[in-house]
Amino acid sequence: MGAEPTAGMRWIDCNARIGRWSNPQPEQFWTSEDLLAAWDDVGIEGGLVYHAWSWEWSPAHGNERVLRETANSDRMWPCYVALPHATRELAPPRDFARAVRESRGAVRIFPAKHNWSVHDWCAGALFEALESQRVPVLVDVGELDWESLAAMLQAHPDMPVILLNMYYRVDRWVYPLMERCENFHLEANTYGVFLGVERLAERFGPQRLVFGTNLPELEAGGPMALIAYAELPEADRRAIAGGNLLRLLGEEE
Amino acid sequence: MHLKDYALTGRPVDDAYIVDAHAHMGPYFNFMVHEDGSAAAMVSVMDRLGIDVSIASPHIAVTCDYREGNRQVAEAAREFPGRIVPFITINPNYPREEIEAEINSYHEAGGIVGFKFHSSLHSTDCMNEGYTPAYEYADEHAIPILSHAWNGPGGPMKVVGTLAERYPNIRFVNAHSSSGWQVIDNACALAEEFDRVYLDLTGSRLFYGALERMVDRVGAERILWGTDNPFIDPRPGLGRMLCAHVSDDDKRLMLGLNAKKLFRL
Numbered sequence: 001m002g003a004e005p006t007a008g009m010r011w012i013d014c015n016a017r018i019g020r021w022s023n024p025q026p027e028q029f030w031t032s033e034d035l036l037a038a039w040d041d042v043g044i045e046g047g048l049v050y051h052a053w054s055w056e057w058s059p060a061h062g063n064e065r066v067l068r069e070t071a072n073s074d075r076m077w078p079c080y081v082a083l084p085h086a087t088r089e090l091a092p093p094r095d096f097a098r099a100v101r102e103s104r105g106a107v108r109i110f111p112a113k114h115n116w117s118v119h120d121w122c123a124g125a126l127f128e129a130l131e132s133q134r135v136p137v138l139v140d141v142g143e144l145d146w147e148s149l150a151a152m153l154q155a156h157p158d159m160p161v162i163l164l165n166m167y168y169r170v171d172r173w174v175y176p177l178m179e180r181c182e183n184f185h186l187e188a189n190t191y192g193v194f195l196g197v198e199r200l201a202e203r204f205g206p207q208r209l210v211f212g213t214n215l216p217e218l219e220a221g222g223p224m225a226l227i228a229y230a231e232l233p234e235a236d237r238r239a240i241a242g243g244n245l246l247r248l249l250g251e252e253e
Numbered sequence: 254m255h256l257k258d259y260a261l262t263g264r265p266v267d268d269a270y271i272v273d274a275h276a277h278m279g280p281y282f283n284f285m286v287h288e289d290g291s292a293a294a295m296v297s298v299m300d301r302l303g304i305d306v307s308i309a310s311p312h313i314a315v316t317c318d319y320r321e322g323n324r325q326v327a328e329a330a331r332e333f334p335g336r337i338v339p340f341i342t343i344n345p346n347y348p349r350e351e352i353e354a355e356i357n358s359y360h361e362a363g364g365i366v367g368f369k370f371h372s373s374l375h376s377t378d379c380m381n382e383g384y385t386p387a388y389e390y391a392d393e394h395a396i397p398i399l400s401h402a403w404n405g406p407g408g409p410m411k412v413v414g415t416l417a418e419r420y421p422n423i424r425f426v427n428a429h430s431s432s433g434w435q436v437i438d439n440a441c442a443l444a445e446e447f448d449r450v451y452l453d454l455t456g457s458r459l460f461y462g463a464l465e466r467m468v469d470r471v472g473a474e475r476i477l478w479g480t481d482n483p484f485i486d487p488r489p490g491l492g493r494m495l496c497a498h499v500s501d502d503d504k505r506l507m508l509g510l511n512a513k514k515l516f517r518l
Contacts, residue, residue, distance in 0.1 A: 007262050025434055027462020038461075042496055043261060167457055168485050169284040190458045194483035195287040195294070219461045221260055225492020228263030229301055237263075 011224065012242035013039065013047030014106075014138065015164050015187055015212030018069060018076075019062070021052040028216045032069050032076065035215060039075070042220045044213070045242065046075030048138070048249075050108050054081035059114070060089055067103065077249065078105040079138065082130070084116050084123045093129035104249055106136040112143045118152040127152065131159035136248045138162045138187075146173045153181040160185065160248050162210050168192040178204045185248075187212040188240060189223035197230045197240070206236035210244050256504050259303070260495035266303030269505045272512035273299070273487060275399060275428060275455040275479025276307035278326060278337075282316065290483035292329035296336050298482065302491050305509065306518060307337055307482060308367065308399075314342035315371035315401075320355060327362070338518065340369035340399060345383025346376075353386045365390065366516045367426075370400040378405035379412050388420050397424035397515055399453065409443055417447050424515060425450045426477060431463050432456040441470040451515065454507070455479035459493045473503035477512050 020030050049070060054062025059081040070076040080100050085093050100107055107130060111118050130137055141163050153161060162185045171193055177184050188197055188209045201209060211227060213220040227240050259266045279290045288294035299307060314322020319342045326339040341359050343352055359365050368387045372378050379400060391398050405412035413425055430440035430452035444450045452467060452475060467476060478494055480487035494504055
């Protein structure tokens with residue numbers, strides 16, 4: 001077991017946001033420049049970024065905005081917010097999925113906040129398109145119930161899913177899904193299970209864990225320490241810190 | 254080397270005295286705890302991070318059997334002397350004579366560094382008469398009480414105000430003081446009102462800028478670092494503190510020097 005300190009790890013953030021939102025605290029930020037500074041403060045190389053407009057106002061306008069903000073950056077990659085196809089608020093699923101893939105991006109969904117179902121009667125066409133392009137789909141653990149998550153994972157086994165903003169009471173839900181669904185991943189940031197990162201990586205493989213911060217809501221040092229101090233081989237810690245997300249995005253690790 | 258660099262490179266902290274002032278121990282009904290949350294597993298992780306001491310109250314103590322919990326942590330303290338230090342947990346729903354006997358037995362066995370109350374899991378509040386033997390002991394010996402919440406009629410401000418007036422030597426540790434912006438503002442207001450209130454940082458996440466706000470409002474001298482280990486893995490909590498935008502001197506106070514003084518370690 002290698003657990004020597006690791007310097008020069010590549011940290012790639014799967015969960016960051018830019019844009020003005022409804023209730024920032026005075027200590028928090030919302031600009032791209034401030035996000036890059038916060039990443040620099042702790043040595044995060046880059047990551048996926050979604051726009052607050054997509055979350056709290058309009059996925060269509062927010063997606064346009066995040067594309068514009070990330071277009072000239074080699075550190076920020078667009079995380080689009082998706083909706084099911086029926087209301088035609090976004091491009092048709094196949095066009096949408098192709099555009100996401102071509103921009104080295106991923107997709108985030110807010111089924112609870114945006115009022116839709118992840119079951120196939122509602123989102124099947126969207127997920128089939130994303131699955132065909134192997135586009136990673138990110139979703140906050142508070143945005144859907146476990147039965148719906150299980151249905152989504154089992155209906156679309158080739159679609160990589162990253163469950164975000166975990167907490168420490170989840171393993172009796174997570175482990176059965178890990179057993180059944182190979183493309184099910186967890187964001188490690190607040191997965192605060194005692195020795196949970198090590199045990200999950202040992203049993204299901206380190207490729208199932210992805211680093212993220214939830215900046216600018218949460219601070220970044222906690223999620224980084226969880227991985228930096230993990231009693232795992234260095235290669236596993238490097239994979240969790242950045243390699244796994246890069247692989248899911250089709251980038252070189 | 255700055256303290257932040259330890260977190261980012263995964264090195265055990267070797268130039269700060271670190272006390273986890275809010276630890277637990279053992280398994281828990283509501284979710285899986287690896288290694289059964291044993292004292293040995295806790296100490297192994299403490300070594301990995303550079304935590305010198307954990308002050309612990311076993312999960313069984315804050316749920317169904319406080320006396321068994323006190324026995325378990327006393328045994329762990331004997332097995333890992335100086336690394337695991339017991340909180341004596343009180344469940345006020347049991348008879349006063351039993352609680353007094355429990356306190357006396359640990360007093361005679363070497364003394365009590367602090368009490369742990371979990372009025373929420375014990376389905377009561379901090380004005381429960383059953384806590385009186387602990388309040389009286391804590392006042393007589395000027396030791397702290399860590400309470401999950403200072404709940405009761407009128408809310409924490411009223412409860413702590415009443416107790417502070419009644420027991421002039423007790424130190425009140427307010428658990429989970431950083432778990433949300435409103436929680437932070439309420440906890441800081443409590444500490445600003447009563448100089449014997451200390452704020453505990455234990456929690457599962459920390460909002461960006463939250464610790465800095467707490468230090469600005471009440472000062473690093475009134476803040477204690479804790480993790481809930483092994484209810485929650487201690488690594489994120491350590492990373493939050495080590496990477497905070499405050500001075501390393503302030504971090505050292507919060508990480509352990511304040512607790513060393515408060516609990517007389």
